[in-house]
Amino acid sequence: MQKFFAVLKREYKKVVFTWTFVITTLLLPLIAALSFVLPMLIFTIEGDSTRIAVADPTGKIYERLRDNLSSEKIMERAKKAAEDSLKNIDPSQEAQLKRASEQLGGNFTFVEYNAAGKDPEQIKNELNARVTAKQLDAYLLIPNDLDGKDAEIELYSRKAGDFIVNSTLEDAVNSAVRSQRLADANISEEALNLLSRKVGFVKKSITETGKEKEDATSPWAGFIVALLIYVVLLVYGQSIMSAIVEEKETKISEILFSSARPFELLMGKLVGVGLAGLTQLSIWIVSVLVLLAFGLASLVASGIEIEMPYITPPMIVYFFIFFLLGYFIYATIYALIGSMVTNMQEGSQFALPPVLVLMLGLYFCFAVVRDPNSTLAFWVSIAPFFAPIVMPVRILAEIPPFWQIALAIILNIVTILGLTWVASRVYRVGMLMYGKRATIPEVWKWIRHS
């Protein structure tokens, strides 16, 4: 055991104490953080206030519009939108919403303009002149007869391409006009809100055990998880193979085998590198979860609609279990290949089949996300080789009955035991065979006779 730990320690340190590891480990959270922070940054940059004049010959819209564009009102609307997608908002998220709203509200400076008694041509001439003179950025032209069938409010702007300003304005104007119409019709706004309130639409799916469950997970989370597992399994599998080929090429195996049992050496290597993978994945998962919690609110406030994936602690535990199962399956296969070949070129030729199997698993995930309860989803999510990549996706899409998860775990543990049994035999003989690649019949003989 002491030697096993010596090997484990070296392999772990060999992977973790490298710049590649540090950089790749930090890069992913960094990219995720940037994708949250960037929209906020862009907001800050575009904080240049838009000077706007409202040509309102009716005199009815201006006050309401101005009120609608105050930060309080914007905050109110953003909060409503956030509640729809986030379910509950914590104080820190609320603070972020508030900041974003203030920014948006401060985007407008109203320039007084008296349009009473002027015809539209005259108004346009006067205001265009002020825009050209750079005293004004935009103006709204409100028609005399707002209730007419073809009534249109026109926005003239130097920055007609600023979609955020435009959409905020459009919302505010519409809401102002609606309030004015209601007032004209003698209906209070409260009464209208009550009457036109949306009815809730909750999607619930019925699981195979007949239980109801709130269906709140969006498919993108599943794909990201599948892709993450796929990439990590490939990267760590390949690194196991190259480490083994290096030991064979440099003939270190001779010294290693005279010091410790091949099985200890192989397991120390697999477990050590596996722990390194687990370290990286844990950092990623934790940082992504933290970012999701803090960053999502700001995204919603910026008007980007995103659905919070529905993640529970058991899901995270399952994720790690299936990652480990997948790691041991594919790392053992790569170790097996590494002990058969004489150099990396030969190794990468042999490494194609496991890559194809992993890719197939990735494709199965699409089918599983669309229908997590299909027969196909059941079989591929418990099957050895596929389960480690498919099952976590299925769990995210919809938790299958526990016996299916247990079955997948058991089947894959049995597969791992079988693979390590074979790999340790091939490793023992193959590592001392120099100069020539082992043929399949030879390998078969090693497995049977040793």
Place this chain on the structure above:
Amino acid sequence: MTETAAQTMAEDNITLKVSNVSKRFGDFSAVEDLSFNVKAGRVFGFLGPNGAGKTTTIRMIVGITIPDEGEISLYGSRISQEVRDRIGYLPEERGLYKKMKVNDQLRYFAALKGVSQKEADKRIDFWLDRMKLSEWKLKKTTDLSKGMSQKLQFISTVLHEPDLLILDEPFSGLDPVNVEFMKEVIAEIKSQDKTIIFSTHLMDTAEKLCDDIILLNKSRKVISGSLREIKESYGKNVISLRCKGGDNVLEDPEIVSNVISHADVKEVFLAEAADSQKLLERLVTSGAVITKFELIEPSLNDIFIEKVSN
């Protein structure tokens, strides 16, 4: 003292006992019915041409492979993990992790032999200093020259203070200065009552270092025993000869078994049941002009060539 007691005492003195060991790879027989003992505190030469079965035998001793037949016992017990930790093995195929630092590398190999890190660190400092490699401690192995990595490899072999040191071609790749230096180090280790098995095909090196030898050829033992005794047994029937003519006498298998020609002298091995006086007489009567005729002790190299070429 009874006979059994004497035998037990002799057994106590034996570090390694190889009994009737055979190893085959498919149809190829790498080692055939090999038996020998290595005595404690001696330098044992494991000699033979390339492909004689030396490395295969060593691999069985260090427990990398298992004999098909026969038994190997080390310090009185079969090859096990504990016994293996008492061996220091320097393989002919040297191997170090290229990207690892010298210090980390040595620590790892020590840990694999069950040495605690604290103890290992002390010994690493001692040995790096002894081998004049201290300034390379934190460098990567790739930065070392071939000779330096050889020395590093040697350190990794002795860090756990093994009782039995198995050195397979320890001087290959070293310059003459370093060869002498390494010989010194090996002699030092020997003086600490350690047993050394020294495998080589370089006979003159073996001759200077070994107490006992075994000579392998084509998977079999050709000769074994104390180097002194072996040489003495040849001392009575090898003649250093310088002469003109007499070729037909030297080709007569009744008198001469083998002739090894050097630059200006020939070493003549007498046939069994022949003696030097008879050879001299025959040469004189054949009309050969003799300028040198001397009974000598043959070099190990000559014995080697004589045995292997037969």
